[in-house]
Amino acid sequence: MAVQKEESKILVFGGTGYIGSYMVKASIKLGHPTYVFSRPNSNKTEMLNQLQSMGAIVVKGAIDEHDKLVLLLREVDVVISALAYPQVLDQLKIIEAIKVAGNIKRFLPSDFGVEEDRVSVLPPFEAFLEKKRKIRRAVEAANIPYTFVSANCCGAYFVNFLLRPYEQTKEIITVYGSGETKAVLVYEEDIGVFTIKAATDLRACNRVVIYRPAANLISQLELISLWEKKTGRSFNKVHLPEEEMVTLSETLPDPQNIPISILHSVFVKGVTSNFELGENDVEASALYPDLKVTSVDELLDIFLCNPPKPAIATFG
């Protein structure tokens, strides 16, 4: 009789959130017993119900309930944190609990954006990334087996932001800089699957995994032109020059200065695409060549037929 392989038990912090919910759904689909840690006063009731009905085990608690966290961690194998940016440093509490629990085979902190150890960006975004780097260094110092994920841009999130497909009458699109810099846009469902695969893959242990499939590299001007072809509409492209973006990053109050700094880094400096991947880099689509990845072209088709709701999420 064939012995059935037991799938790793996966716990997701922030699993009701924008990115986290894709990870929870992928984890369930891939057959993992999946736990979602959610605050008692969470307002994500609809998402919690949806995830629960799909099979997620919801555990209510606060991140500073150390003993409770340790007991929960002892029941699982893998921990993924998809906490939002304002809660990034709270992950130090997860790290403390993982150290005490002593059984966690893999921890993925809440990165899921640009490859923070290889980019240099405008000061407001730099301060944002510095907190995420602090978490990476704490994980390494604690000798916790990790996978650090650079998911690059969430595809649907950025399509919504850049093209505003919901605004049927809007004919103006803002182009950041020249619009010619290539950016990496990865559909959130693929981010979910890649992340769960990597979280349980020995080849991704103590490595940075970068999500950069070839069909997901596109410039803003190419994206607009593709959208024009698909919709039959024509847009008036208004460029926001680099100097104005830099000035805005220096003059807008915190935290409004962060999005413009991110847009500058991605669409002017090209931080998601401007460094070569070397032999030692782990790129997700190369790691899982059999997984079908949604190209940007296909992502726009999804927007044409069944547009994902505009997202409320923090850039990253």
Ligand SMILES: NC(=O)c1ccc[n+]([C@@H]2O[C@H](COP(=O)([O-])OP(=O)(O)OC[C@H]3O[C@@H](n4cnc5c(N)ncnc54)[C@H](OP(=O)(O)O)[C@@H]3O)[C@@H](O)[C@H]2O)c1
């Ligand atoms: N690359 C990209 O394009 C991109 C885009 C968006 C986000 N990101 C990154 O992805 C990560 C997750 O961001 P996100 O936007 O998905 O997060 P989010 O939806 O804003 O929040 C995730 C979850 O955090 C939990 N949470 C815990 N304490 C909280 C508090 N005090 N206030 C509010 N929520 C709290 C909530 O779960 P409960 O209510 O269940 O407790 C919430 O659902 C971040 O690292 C972010 O930088 C990247």
